Amino acid sequence: MKHTYSFTRRPVKNSPVRLPFLLAMVFAAAVIARAGQPINIGSRLELFVDHLLIEEMRDVRLELHHPIKAPRPKSPLPVHHMVTVIRDGDLFRAWYRGADKSLSKEKGAPSEGAEVVHYAESDDGHEWRFPVMGLHEVNGTRENNIILARKPRLLHNFMPFLDNRPGVNPTERYKALAGHPGPGNKLGLDKPGHGLVAFVSPDGIHWTEKGEVIPYRPQWHHAFDSPNVSFWSEAERRYVCYFRTWITADRRRSISRVTSPDFLRWSEPVAMEPNLPGEHLYTSMTAPYSRAPHIYLSFPTRFVPGRGNAPEYEPKDLNVTDVLFMTTRAGSTRYDRTFTEAFLRPGLDEARWANRANYVAQGIHFLIPNELSIYHRSGDRYVLRADGFISAHAGAREGELLTKPLIFSGGKLLLNFSTGAAGGVRVEIQDPAGTPIPGFAPTDAEILYGDSIERPFLWKGDPDLSTIAGRPVRLRFLLQEADVFSFRFR
Numbered sequence: 264m265k266h267t268y269s270f271t272r273r274p275v276k277n278s279p280v281r282l283p284f285l286l287a288m289v290f291a292a293a294v295i296a297r298a299g300q301p302i303n304i305g306s307r308l309e310l311f312v313d314h315l316l317i318e319e320m321r322d323v324r325l326e327l328h329h330p331i332k333a334p335r336p337k338s339p340l341p342v343h344h345m346v347t348v349i350r351d352g353d354l355f356r357a358w359y360r361g362a363d364k365s366l367s368k369e370k371g372a373p374s375e376g377a378e379v380v381h382y383a384e385s386d387d388g389h390e391w392r393f394p395v396m397g398l399h400e401v402n403g404t405r406e407n408n409i410i411l412a413r414k415p416r417l418l419h420n421f422m423p424f425l426d427n428r429p430g431v432n433p434t435e436r437y438k439a440l441a442g443h444p445g446p447g448n449k450l451g452l453d454k455p456g457h458g459l460v461a462f463v464s465p466d467g468i469h470w471t472e473k474g475e476v477i478p479y480r481p482q483w484h485h486a487f488d489s490p491n492v493s494f495w496s497e498a499e500r501r502y503v504c505y506f507r508t509w510i511t512a513d514r515r516r517s518i519s520r521v522t523s524p525d526f527l528r529w530s531e532p533v534a535m536e537p538n539l540p541g542e543h544l545y546t547s548m549t550a551p552y553s554r555a556p557h558i559y560l561s562f563p564t565r566f567v568p569g570r571g572n573a574p575e576y577e578p579k580d581l582n583v584t585d586v587l588f589m590t591t592r593a594g595s596t597r598y599d600r601t602f603t604e605a606f607l608r609p610g611l612d613e614a615r616w617a618n619r620a621n622y623v624a625q626g627i628h629f630l631i632p633n634e635l636s637i638y639h640r641s642g643d644r645y646v647l648r649a650d651g652f653i654s655a656h657a658g659a660r661e662g663e664l665l666t667k668p669l670i671f672s673g674g675k676l677l678l679n680f681s682t683g684a685a686g687g688v689r690v691e692i693q694d695p696a697g698t699p700i701p702g703f704a705p706t707d708a709e710i711l712y713g714d715s716i717e718r719p720f721l722w723k724g725d726p727d728l729s730t731i732a733g734r735p736v737r738l739r740f741l742l743q744e745a746d747v748f749s750f751r752f753r
Contacts, residue, residue, distance in 0.1 A: 301668035301695070301735040308555040308751040311655045312590045313599040316669065322662030323742055326654050327588065327602045330637055330645035338390045339642030340383060345490055346624035348388075348638050349425050349467070355385040355628070356467060357638075358410075358423055365402040366412060378418040380411035382468065388630040389644065396468070410468050416443040417460055420490055422625055423467060424550075428495040435463035438526055439470070440504060444479055444487050456481065459491055459506065461526055477504070477521060477529050484509040489516075490546045492625050493526075498557040498593035502526050505547040505561075510536060516543040516566060520596060537589060537598035543568070545584065548625050549591065554650065555749075561589040561598060562606065562623045562637070572616040584621040585609055588652060601653065607637075607645065615641065633716045649716050650679050650749040657742035664740040664747075668695045671736070673752035674729040681714040686744025688712070690720050692728075693737040702726040705741060712745075728752065 302316060309316060311325060340346060345360040362377045379401065385391045397405045399412040411418055423439040444456040456479035464470045479486060491506035502523040510517045519532040538544055543566035552560050564584050571583035588606035589598045607623070609615035624638035629649070637645045655664050680688055687710040692703035699705070702722060709721040732752070740747060 299667070301670050303670040304752070305671065306673045306752050307557060308650070308749055310552075310555060310558060310650050310652070310749045311747065312558065312560075312653045313592075313601055315592070316666050318665045318667045318737070320655075320662070320664045322660050323655055323657045323664045323740075325601060326656040326746065327604075327606065328647060328651050328654065329606060330635075330647040333389070333636070333644045333646050335643060336390050338392065339644075340391050340624075340638065341381075342641055343381070344619070344622060344640060345420050345422065346622070346638060346640055347422055347424070348624045348626040348628065349423070350388070350626075350628050351425055351467070353386070355388040357383040357385070357391065357624070358421065358467075359383070360418065360421065361409070363401050363412075378415075379409045380418055380421050381408050382410045383408065388628055388636060398468075411470060416457060417441045417472075419443045419488065421462075422490050422492055423462075423464075424492075424494050424625075425467075426495050427497070431495075434465045437464040437467040437470075438462065438493070439464075440477070440491050440493050440506075442475070442477075442487050442491070444483075444485055456483075456486070459487060459504075463526075473527065476523075476527050477506070477532075480532075482511065483519075484511065484514065490548060490622075490625060492547060492549055494550050496522075496551060496556070496593055498551065504529070505535075505549045506532075507546075508532070508534060510534075510538060513541070515541070516545050518544060518547045518549075518563070518598075533596045535591075535596055535598055537563075537600055539600075539603060544587070545619075546622060548623055550625060550627075551593075553629075557593045559591045559593070560627070560652070561587075561591065563587050563589060564622050565605070566619075571618055571620075572613060582618055583609065583616055584619060586621055586623055607639075612641075648679075648748070652748075654681075654746035654748045655740065655742065656746045657744065659744055661741060661743040664742070666738045666740075668735040668737055670733060671728075671752040672732050674727050674732070675753050676720045676728060676750065677717045677753055678711065678720055678750050679716050679748040680711065680718070681746045681748075682712045683744035684712075686712060686742075688720075688745050688747060689741040691739040691741065692731065693739055695735045695737060697737070700731060700736065703731075705739075708741075 343359040347358045349356050359381050361379050361381045366377045383391045383393050393408040399409045421441040426438050439462040440459045442459040458475045458479040459477040461473040461476045462470045486508050489507045493504040496503045504521050508519040517536050519534045521529045521532050523529045545564040545566040549559050549561040552558050565587050568582045571581045585605040586607035591598045622640045627637050630636050633649045634646050689708040691705045692700050707722045
């Protein structure tokens, strides 16, 4: 199933505008002013997941693509909340929350003392094994895969990441933030709340607490009680955390953002509030996309109260969930919501319509080249092509997409695209005023057809793009029965 977003524009002229030189320069300046300063994309990969680079479209629309369920593993990750999947070299590693009621019976342990963190491994990211760690005695035995236990409040939402900061201390190669706001009610008024605690580890197994680093604030109400995700941002050169807050007026679950130079000192929070009216976003699951780390992908769970299939709950506690797709860019304090409908629906399985049944893991990965995997708390794995979240799409009628002025580096244009047998892609390169650059006009462009993650686009005579690199240009994509997912210069 696909969903679309479109708008129309006046046609872009293919031929040079015959005006006196001065008037032409004034026109060019006006065009650039309208579009803002040229966007320097260098040689980075750019995806059509937002409208940042798009000036206008005609008979082209942005289209949302939905992942497909992969064959179920013989040994899947268990059905649990707060799942994180990390690839460390050739090894896939997973952490997930479990519970053991025996722990809540121990002296001084509150009810949340039953929560533990489990660990799993995989060689292929599909079939999982659950090594006996022997670290914690639970219910009279150490024959388990538990790596953290007996830390009330801190194991409800333990979310690790692999720190790829240059020069990171090897003893702190893994990091995590964890915490639960209790005690207190969901208004956070009757008792002081707790904040998020930093953890570090050399191996992802043995962890050391570094203390509370993001304090609780009463105005956040029931903050923190879902995945609070953090990572080192290569693009921002800082640590970034997206965590649960509430929209005060009507008590809706939402998302805030903070940054840090050292994982200990954090900035003032910024409420991103990507919610639609009345909408709860239960998680953020935000992280840089590996192929384009300046773009952060987000897979929040949409929480819809009063619906669902959960007979063990009181009617007032019934809910149903699904998974959305949002993006934000490095340094931005806003999410892009080009598509507001479900990216991943509950589906035919009745259990997926139960209370809090639809969450995806933090971490998407390539198990095989050119295919992304997204992990669901059910133990299922979903796949889609590399960069395949949103495409610029045209049907049988040829359409066009015009970018804003760009500055690039490199000598080749590479496209991630797919066409029908009768479809094709052409690319024109214009100056900022809309005049085709000689050698890169539509009549010079080869028709590209087929299906490829990264294929060079060619013009007749194979001109060297490096001759126009470093100066503002526009790309005009001419599409017919085609999807373009991403592009880059190299």
